[in-house]
Amino acid sequence: MQIQGKSYHTIWLKNDNPKVIQIIDQRQLPHRLVIENLKSVAQVARAIKDMHVRGAPLIGATAAYGMYLACLEAPDGFLFDDYIQNAATQLKNTRPTAINLAWAVDQQLELIQNVSSKEEKTKQALDLANTIKQDSIERCRMIGEHGLKIIEEIATKKNGEVVNILTHCNAGWLACVDYGTATAPIYLAHDKGIKVHVWVDETRPRNQGARITAFELLEHGIPHTVIPDNVGGHLMQHDMVDLCIVGTDRTTKTGDVANKVGTYLKALAAKDNDVPFYVALPSSTIDWSISDGVKEIPIEERGADEVKSIYGLHQNQIKKVLLTPKDSPATNFAFDVTPAHLVTGLITERGVCDASEEGIARLFSVKK
Ligand code: MRU
Numbered sequence: 001m002q003i004q005g006k007s008y009h010t011i012w013l014k015n016d017n018p019k020v021i022q023i024i025d026q027r028q029l030p031h032r033l034v035i036e037n038l039k040s041v042a043q044v045a046r047a048i049k050d051m052h053v054r055g056a057p058l059i060g061a062t063a064a065y066g067m068y069l070a071c072l073e074a075p076d077g078f079l080f081d082d083y084i085q086n087a088a089t090q091l092k093n094t095r096p097t098a099i100n101l102a103w104a105v106d107q108q109l110e111l112i113q114n115v116s117s118k119e120e121k122t123k124q125a126l127d128l129a130n131t132i133k134q135d136s137i138e139r140c141r142m143i144g145e146h147g148l149k150i151i152e153e154i155a156t157k158k159n160g161e162v163v164n165i166l167t168h169c170n171a172g173w174l175a176c177v178d179y180g181t182a183t184a185p186i187y188l189a190h191d192k193g194i195k196v197h198v199w200v201d202e203t204r205p206r207n208q209g210a211r212i213t214a215f216e217l218l219e220h221g222i223p224h225t226v227i228p229d230n231v232g233g234h235l236m237q238h239d240m241v242d243l244c245i246v247g248t249d250r251t252t253k254t255g256d257v258a259n260k261v262g263t264y265l266k267a268l269a270a271k272d273n274d275v276p277f278y279v280a281l282p283s284s285t286i287d288w289s290i291s292d293g294v295k296e297i298p299i300e301e302r303g304a305d306e307v308k309s310i311y312g313l314h315q316n317q318i319k320k321v322l323l324t325p326k327d328s329p330a331t332n333f334a335f336d337v338t339p340a341h342l343v344t345g346l347i348t349e350r351g352v353c354d355a356s357e358e359g360i361a362r363l364f365s366v367k368k
Contacts, residue, residue, distance in 0.1 A: 001173040001187075003033060003219055009177050010058050011065065011133065018126075019072055021065045025052045026174060030215035031313045038062075041070040041087045048101070049094040051206065055175020056249040056285055057136045060100030063091045064129035067108035071122040080121075084112055096298040097258055097335045098249040099287045104132055133177050139282035140179035142349035147185025147245065147280055148192070150345075150352065154242050155194045162223075163189070164242045166199040166232055169260035170208040171247025171280065172216040181280035182245040183216065185347065190222050198224040199235060203260055205306040205332060229262055233269035243276040245347070251279070251286045255340030255355030256293025261333055267342040279338070279355070280347040283364055291357075293337040304330040 001008065014020035014037065021038040027050070028034040036052060038044050044066030047053050053062045070087035074080045088105045095101060111128050115121045154163050169175075171182035179187065189196050198217055203209035210226050217224040227235070235241050244266055248257040257263075257279045270277040290296040307330035309322050324330060343355035353359035 001178060001216065001220065009133070009137075010053065010174055011061055011177060019069075021062075021069065023047060023053050023062065024174065026054055026212060027052055027311075028318065029174070030211050030218075031318055038065075038069070040073060041066050041090065044069060045090050045094050048091070054208070055170060055172075056098035056100045056247070057140070057176040057181070057282060058174070059095060059098050060104040060284060061129070061133045061136055061177055063094075063101050064104040064108055064132040066091050067105060067112070068122065068125040068129045071112065071118070071125045074118070076118045080118060081113075084109070095300055097300045098285075100249075100284050103284050107132070136177045136282065136284070137179065139284070139349040140173075140176050140181060140184050143181055143280050143282065143347050144179055144184030144188040146349075146351050147278070147347040148188040150243065150276075150278065150347070151185055151189040151194060151196065152192075155189075158242070160195065162195040162197050164197050164199060164235075164240055166201070166235065166241045166244045166266065166275075167213060168201040168209065168229075168244075168246045168263050168266055169203045170212040170216070171245075171259075172213050174212050174216060175208075175247065180216070181247040181282065181347075183213070184280065185245065186217075186222065187220060190220065196222065198222060199232065199241060200224050200226045201229050201232065201262065201266070202226055203262065204229055205310075207310070208260065232266050233273075236269050236273035236275050241270075241273075241275050243278060244270050245278045245280055248279050248281045248285055249335060250293075250297050251281055251346070252290045252293045252296070252340075253286060253288050253360060254291045254293075254357045255343060255346060255360060256297070256337055257281075257340075257343060257346075257355070258293060258297045258299070258335045258337045261336045264336040264338045264342075267338040271342050276344040277338075277342060278345050278347055278352075279343050282349055286360065286364070293339065297335075297337055299336070300334040302332045302334050304332055307332050 172180035
């Protein structure tokens, strides 16, 4: 996608040095576009944990490149395997909810174990990271194609009037490598001339909606309005939302979805108001080993500081300010689980299906 008319992915190899990974430091958005160099697995782990990069597909791609850097820096000889195992553990421990992280690291581990020399392991780890990246782009593009049909149908029913779409957090191209998951159908619809308008939940505490989704939509020229997180229910009661589309960090094989905290409350409001509630995901986000999202998906808990304070631009400087009494405790569950029965459908790279074991199995009887 584009920033100020220039095409970007969210992660790439440095042009003149393939031993350096470059990312957009998302902590600085929307106020600054800062490109960061990652040169070691420790730097990659920090970038994921501290959310320089974020969003399930992007975390997966970044971890895949992290394993390539681990191969580069691992000592040759009998210590190589231990080094790689430690790197894998370090990366997997950064953020527990998004399954794409373990999915990418495990693929790298399997590949690395089955190749003999350090040179060959390193080369193949880079090839696999590039494949995971390219694959993510293609999956998101296909999610866009399938989700577009849903928006088109609503636009037709509304005789070409504006389709109002509510989204939560940032499941856009900056959370992936390109296109986004929840936003991919929106970009395609807009590019096709369908009138869309997006209600953007601000998404406290880290404000991924207000900062990142709004930035993306603005750059692409898509009409949107940032709203406080609690407004969605009111908008739905007054027919101001035609559909919701959100992303997910982990989906059970039965269709329960973990996404940014607050998603569940939007799904409840959507159900109460007969507003279709879709979840867009690449199949790399499905955890085939679990059935009960509420009981089995690990929910990341982050620091209270993220709740108690907020970052913003003041006199051209990014400043942090305290919101709460200094000594009030705060709690910060980063995700919640929306049970499958509240989800109208899952928009995947293979098509749209019911959020149910049967629906998912129909599309993914052959896993990729
Ligand atoms: O904590 P974050 O910003 O990584 O959370 C991101 C989300 O919840 C996204 O909705 C999810 O990863 C889907 S990304 C396409």
